[in-house]
Amino acid sequence: MTSAASPSPSHSHAAASHHHGPGHRHEHGHDHADTGQDDVFAEVLDLDAAVFAPYLTAVTGRVADLAGDGVTHVVDLGSGTGTGTFALLERFPGARVTAVDSSPAMLARLVEAARAKGLGDRVDTLETDAGAGLAGLTDADLVWASASLHHVDDPAAALTGVRAALRPGGLLAVAELDGLPRFLPDDAVAGRPGLEARCRAALDGLHAEQVPHLGADWGALLGAAGLTVEEERTELLELRAPLPAGTGEYAHLVLGRIHGALDGRADPADLAALSTLLDGGPADVRRRDDLVVRSTRQLWVARRPADTP
Numbered sequence: 001m002t003s004a005a006s007p008s009p010s011h012s013h014a015a016a017s018h019h020h021g022p023g024h025r026h027e028h029g030h031d032h033a034d035t036g037q038d039d040v041f042a043e044v045l046d047l048d049a050a051v052f053a054p055y056l057t058a059v060t061g062r063v064a065d066l067a068g069d070g071v072t073h074v075v076d077l078g079s080g081t082g083t084g085t086f087a088l089l090e091r092f093p094g095a096r097v098t099a100v101d102s103s104p105a106m107l108a109r110l111v112e113a114a115r116a117k118g119l120g121d122r123v124d125t126l127e128t129d130a131g132a133g134l135a136g137l138t139d140a141d142l143v144w145a146s147a148s149l150h151h152v153d154d155p156a157a158a159l160t161g162v163r164a165a166l167r168p169g170g171l172l173a174v175a176e177l178d179g180l181p182r183f184l185p186d187d188a189v190a191g192r193p194g195l196e197a198r199c200r201a202a203l204d205g206l207h208a209e210q211v212p213h214l215g216a217d218w219g220a221l222l223g224a225a226g227l228t229v230e231e232e233r234t235e236l237l238e239l240r241a242p243l244p245a246g247t248g249e250y251a252h253l254v255l256g257r258i259h260g261a262l263d264g265r266a267d268p269a270d271l272a273a274l275s276t277l278l279d280g281g282p283a284d285v286r287r288r289d290d291l292v293v294r295s296t297r298q299l300w301v302a303r304r305p306a307d308t309p
Contacts, residue, residue, distance in 0.1 A: 040253060042081050042109060047250035048181075049083035051293060055237060056083065059299055060091045063142065063173045066230055066301050071095050071141040075165060078130050078148025082110035088144060089119055096122050098137060102129040133161035140165050146175040150213040159225035169306040172227060174218050178296040179207060180258070183251040185290050189273040189283065199258055199274065202266045218300045227302035239293040247293060248286035252278060255285060 049056065064071075071092045076085045079099035088097050101107050107125045114123040126137065130145070131152030143162050152158040162172055180203075184196040207214050219229050239247070259274050276283050285291060 040257075042106065044250070044253045044257070045081045045083065047246050047253065049081075050246050051239065051244045051250055052237065052295070052297075053244070055235070055297060056087050059173075059175060059297075060087050062231065062299070063144070063171065063301055064091050066303075067092075067142050067171050073098070073140050073142075075100060075134065075137060075140045075143040077134075077143055077145040077162070078151075079110055079125075080106055082113055084144055084146050085110060085114070085123065086117065086119070088142075089122055092142075095141070096124060098124045098126055098140075100126045100128060100130070100134065100137075102127065131158040131161075133157075134165040137165040139167040139170075141167060141170050143170070143172045144175070145172065147177060149174055149218070150176060150211055150216060152213065155213055155216065155218075155221050156225065159221060159227070163225055163227060163304055166304040168304055170304050171230075172222070172302050172304070174222070174300040174302070176214075176218065176298045176300075178298075179203065179214065180254055181251075181293050181295040183255065183285065183291045183293055184277070185292070188288075188290075189276060192270060192273040195270055195273050198270055199262060199266060202262050203258060206261060206265060218298075222300060222302040227304055229300055229302045231299065231301040234296065234298045237293075237295045237297060241289065241291075243291060243293065247291060248288070251285040251291055251293075 072095050074088050074092060074095050074097045076082075076088060076097055076099045079085050079101045082099065085097050085099045089095070099107060099110050101110075104127055107127055111120065111123065111125060114120045126134070128135065129152075130148045131154060143166060145162070149155060149158060159172075166172060179200070182196055182200065186193050186197075189195050219232050222229050255274060256278050259271060259278065262271060277285050280286075
């Protein structure tokens with residue numbers, strides 16, 4: 001998702017039905033029946049990856065340092081549009097990547113992109129939910145899970161499945177985020193100071209209901225699953241002008257998803273104010289020069305002990 005990214009890290013960047021933005025690419029334990037929604041979600045994932053590209057490069061570099069030489073099989077758990085898959089293919093030039101996602105549309109998009117890049121012979125796919133195990137996958141050198149594990153119903157069971165897919169000594173990298181980026185200055189809409197903070201608080205309430213494992217202590221969960229955590233870090237990312245290309249469109253799509261998610265759950269005056277940032281008028285986020293992109297990203301890297309079955 002990713003991002004992400006994330007991915008969003010890549011990816012996973014985030015599940016469309018949960019409306020919590022990118023990140024995140026994606027296991028997507030969600031419903032992709034709406035093709036239009038699926039296309040919008042894919043665009044969010046790709047923009048997240050583009051905006052936070054340096055972060056993804058740095059994270060995959062740290063993971064590669066821990067993985068060492070000889071990586072030949074990588075699993076991208078919750079691959080989304082393939083941002084993580086392609087970053088991993090570049091980072092590990094001797095490896096094949098198995099892209100895992102529950103959305104056939106996302107996997108088809110990824111396969112098409114891989115062929116266009118001349119990488120089709122290095123990509124396999126597995127259509128399954130992130131929490132349903134990794135049937136048939138064994139001896140993976142690395143499993144990359146970007147913004148995907150927080151969607152599973154049973155994290156312990158999901159991690160048990162991931163551990164079984166890893167070879168002894170193999171690595172699991174869990175890249176997560178605290179929900180979605182923030183973009184707006186406090187006074188973005190006259191007369192409604194703190195608009196984004198209030199929308200974020202309302203969205204946090206929605207997440208508590210729909211994605212209760214967002215923000216989980218994955219270090220503890222990894223240890224309980226019999227994996228040894230070798231690196232854990234939290235980074236507060238802040239992007240200021242000049243911003244990467246596509247940032248305004250990224251903000252527009254994310255804030256639009258927030259508006260839809262909070263319909264009936266937030267102050268109508270706040271939703272009306274948010275609409276002025278999305279309606280193509282002079283205050284539209286795609287026209288603003290005062291955006292600052294802030295996101296909290298976390299990484300855990302854990303190893304399956306080499307001397308255990």
